[in-house]
Amino acid sequence: xxxxxxxxxxxxxxxxxxxxxxxxxTLVSPLPSWWSxxxxxxxxxxxxxxxxxxxxxxxxxxxxAVEGTLDLIGTxxxxxFNSKTLRYKKIGRIGGDRVGMTFYDKGTAEAAQKLIKxxxxxxxxxxxxxxxxxxSIQLKMGxxxxxxxxxxAVAQALETIRNRIDQFGVSEPVIxxxxxxxxxxxxxxxxxxxxxxxLIGRTARLEFKLVDETVNAATATPGTIxxxxxxLVEKRTDPTTGAVTETxxxxxxxxxxxxxxxxxxxVRIDSQFNQPYVAIEFNSxxxxxxxxxxxxxxxxxxxxxxxxxxxxxxxIRERISGGSAQISxxxxxxxxxxxxxxxxAGSLPAPVDIVQNLTVGPSLGQDSINKGLIAGLVGVAxxxxxxxxxxxxxxxxxDFGMVLNVLYLMGALAALGATLTLPGIAAIVLLIGMSVDSxxxxxxxxxxxxxxxxxxxxxxxxxxxxxxxxxxxxxxTTLITAAVLFQFGTGPVKGFAVSLSLGVIINLFTALVxxxxxxxxxxxxxxxxxxxx
Amino acid sequence: xxxxxKTTIDFIGKKNISFVISSIIAILGIIGIIQIAxxxxxxxxxxxxxxxxxxxxxxxxxxxxxxxxxxxxNLKEANxxxxxxxxxxxxxxxxTAAGQQGKAADAIENAFRQELPGNQFVVESSSEIGPAIxxxxxxxxxxxxxxxxxxxxxxxxxxxxxxxxIGALVATMHDVLAMFAVFFVLNKEVNLLFITAVxxxxxxxxxxxxxxxxxxxxxxxxxxxxSLTSIFNVSINEVLSRTIITSLTTFLAAGxxxxxxxxxxxxxxxxxxxGIAVGTYSSVFVASPIVAVWEGRTKAxxx
Numbered sequence: 001x002x003x004x005x006x007x008x009x010x011x012x013x014x015x016x017x018x019x020x021x022x023x024x025x026t027l028v029s030p031l032p033s034w035w036s037x038x039x040x041x042x043x044x045x046x047x048x049x050x051x052x053x054x055x056x057x058x059x060x061x062x063x064x065a066v067e068g069t070l071d072l073i074g075t076x077x078x079x080x081f082n083s084k085t086l087r088y089k090k091i092g093r094i095g096g097d098r099v100g101m102t103f104y105d106k107g108t109a110e111a112a113q114k115l116i117k118x119x120x121x122x123x124x125x126x127x128x129x130x131x132x133x134x135x136s137i138q139l140k141m142g143x144x145x146x147x148x149x150x151x152x153a154v155a156q157a158l159e160t161i162r163n164r165i166d167q168f169g170v171s172e173p174v175i176x177x178x179x180x181x182x183x184x185x186x187x188x189x190x191x192x193x194x195x196x197x198x199l200i201g202r203t204a205r206l207e208f209k210l211v212d213e214t215v216n217a218a219t220a221t222p223g224t225i226x227x228x229x230x231x232l233v234e235k236r237t238d239p240t241t242g243a244v245t246e247t248x249x250x251x252x253x254x255x256x257x258x259x260x261x262x263x264x265x266x267v268r269i270d271s272q273f274n275q276p277y278v279a280i281e282f283n284s285x286x287x288x289x290x291x292x293x294x295x296x297x298x299x300x301x302x303x304x305x306x307x308x309x310x311x312x313x314x315x316i317r318e319r320i321s322g323g324s325a326q327i328s329x330x331x332x333x334x335x336x337x338x339x340x341x342x343x344x345a346g347s348l349p350a351p352v353d354i355v356q357n358l359t360v361g362p363s364l365g366q367d368s369i370n371k372g373l374i375a376g377l378v379g380v381a382x383x384x385x386x387x388x389x390x391x392x393x394x395x396x397x398x399d400f401g402m403v404l405n406v407l408y409l410m411g412a413l414a415a416l417g418a419t420l421t422l423p424g425i426a427a428i429v430l431l432i433g434m435s436v437d438s439x440x441x442x443x444x445x446x447x448x449x450x451x452x453x454x455x456x457x458x459x460x461x462x463x464x465x466x467x468x469x470x471x472x473x474x475x476x477t478t479l480i481t482a483a484v485l486f487q488f489g490t491g492p493v494k495g496f497a498v499s500l501s502l503g504v505i506i507n508l509f510t511a512l513v514x515x516x517x518x519x520x521x522x523x524x525x526x527x528x529x530x531x532x533x
Numbered sequence: 534x535x536x537x538x539k540t541t542i543d544f545i546g547k548k549n550i551s552f553v554i555s556s557i558i559a560i561l562g563i564i565g566i567i568q569i570a571x572x573x574x575x576x577x578x579x580x581x582x583x584x585x586x587x588x589x590x591x592x593x594x595x596x597x598x599x600x601x602x603x604x605x606x607n608l609k610e611a612n613x614x615x616x617x618x619x620x621x622x623x624x625x626x627x628x629t630a631a632g633q634q635g636k637a638a639d640a641i642e643n644a645f646r647q648e649l650p651g652n653q654f655v656v657e658s659s660s661e662i663g664p665a666i667x668x669x670x671x672x673x674x675x676x677x678x679x680x681x682x683x684x685x686x687x688x689x690x691x692x693x694x695x696x697x698x699i700g701a702l703v704a705t706m707h708d709v710l711a712m713f714a715v716f717f718v719l720n721k722e723v724n725l726l727f728i729t730a731v732x733x734x735x736x737x738x739x740x741x742x743x744x745x746x747x748x749x750x751x752x753x754x755x756x757x758x759x760s761l762t763s764i765f766n767v768s769i770n771e772v773l774s775r776t777i778i779t780s781l782t783t784f785l786a787a788g789x790x791x792x793x794x795x796x797x798x799x800x801x802x803x804x805x806x807x808g809i810a811v812g813t814y815s816s817v818f819v820a821s822p823i824v825a826v827w828e829g830r831t832k833a834x835x836x
Binding site for chain 2: 049057059353354355356357358359360361363364367368371372374375376378379382383386387390422423425426427429430432433434436437440441444448466469470473474476477478480481482484485487488493496500
């Protein structure tokens, strides 16, 4: 028996040491220089509700990505037909899954059909049919490919957002996919959440479009402009008054150059006007295109369009070769640097919608920690005092078990890298109350056995034996709810479930091994004759 | 020290009284849940979608003034709540009131900045939840509650007997309904934290019930001569002191959360306190009497 006792005390001591080791980084700051690399260095992670920060759930509009792809295929086919001098009446996306083409005669349609089959073998081709005197064909994207495309859009969006956040500079961000179309972004301790949200949510589709000067923009309406034109708005903010002026401009629908041809974007300051601008660099394809387009359109205006808003529309004074250009607008330095970030990180494959935004300020977080700690301390104190009065020495043993519980639980949270949330603290406080339950069950049994006249050692052993099954049952039922909470819970609720389930498991150990070892020690080694219970 | 020595209270005999009390509580709870399902209760934006902003002002803001300021900016339907300490104001706007999704928080801040220019404030927390997310959360929550209930019944039916499983389930549902009833009557906000508290209490109340059941089973094996009612009564009396002690310690801990835990978990702690109280009551006055009545009937029909 005494051998078992040594073994049990060693185990208890070992767990204490391990817990303390894992808790040291949280309690001691900074870590002493001799703290080696093998020892744990991570502090207990605090949830956003405790340290402040922003939790976002973004919904990727994946259907838009599919439509974007179809639009690209449409533009591509236009180019192909033009280069082969196949005359067409109209090419455009129809609905959410197909591109329609209308030709003047059957021969051209059949020639086009052959071309398309070679170019897009994976897509379904609806054979030519008569369309009010013209001949139409349709190119349809299969369901499987649509699904793949949507999937890729989310993965790509995730990557782009990660790049943007990395460049924005947030320590320990969490960026993860959730379900089919959702992306969860957590930005702990962020100071300017609005700016970050704007940065993340911006599609950042950069396009260079020629301004159509043959149309008077001031009087243009969507019905009166040519079919390949569109009306966009140029926004200018007056730096002194902050007033925004909007000027409509008619531009060609087709983008001459797009943002995916960029290699770099940097903020520079215009030395003449002391105004920030964004300098961009094209890759070789982009540089060649830019060279060609500017050469062919000297004297015309070139609109720089970001997410369908015109940033500036300068006149091309001369051919620009070398592959660099600049975007100037009336922006502040912050705006310019954010623009540079989104341009560098690339555009989102589809727009994102913020469906959930939880922001907690740092002061509220600190307040919550303080109050949680006070609540915890008061809770512990009350329970400790109560148990000591009600069960005397045995109550103190139960109190010791409870303190072990809290220590082990904190250690386990640190070791597992779990996140401590405010409900997590609540779970710990609640566990303080519940952790003595096992001891109460045991003590009440012991009292019953003693009333039957059993000697201390026998009363103790059969008390533990008889309470064992009850304790198991009660712990398993709590574990079932904790597991369900963990499964469906998000954020703070999950934190609560983690603390609760860890606490329940640890409690099994402290109640059945921890306190029993102390009782056995008192009876066997200290030769205590009477249980103080 | 001992509060109570050996007791011989006839718990099962009081079943008629307790069943009436419990039925009233349960009916209130069901009304509350129906109102929640209809969206007529005080729903947190977790489930209904919308925007909640908590602001901390430099000087106190009379609630009438705040309401007037918001009304000027088309935010008439905002729900205002004052937090006593520290000049704090919690403003909630439903998904329909503010019009454009994602702009309500800005609109609220703007309204105060313009209407109360002398009173500086900081945004302590802000939450925006789209209606789709709210629906999903509500659905997930329902599923979670169902799964945990089923899991618990299966476990208890396996460990004890089917009747016991049902008794435990009814007692647990009773406690869940009671928590809904109180929150509904007090018009407290039903949000994710509340649901968390409900599930926690479901686990807690079950623990309580299981302890009583364990003793009943033990005594049923030991003693086959006495009537069922007396075995049930003896068992409940035997574990009564444990029931009271544990409820008391848990109540003390939850009470310290309630009084010192801060505004964020104030209602959560309240839900726990209610749950602990009804959980204790139900394990004694609901779970065991149901099983006793049922077992009694099966025995009578067999005879």
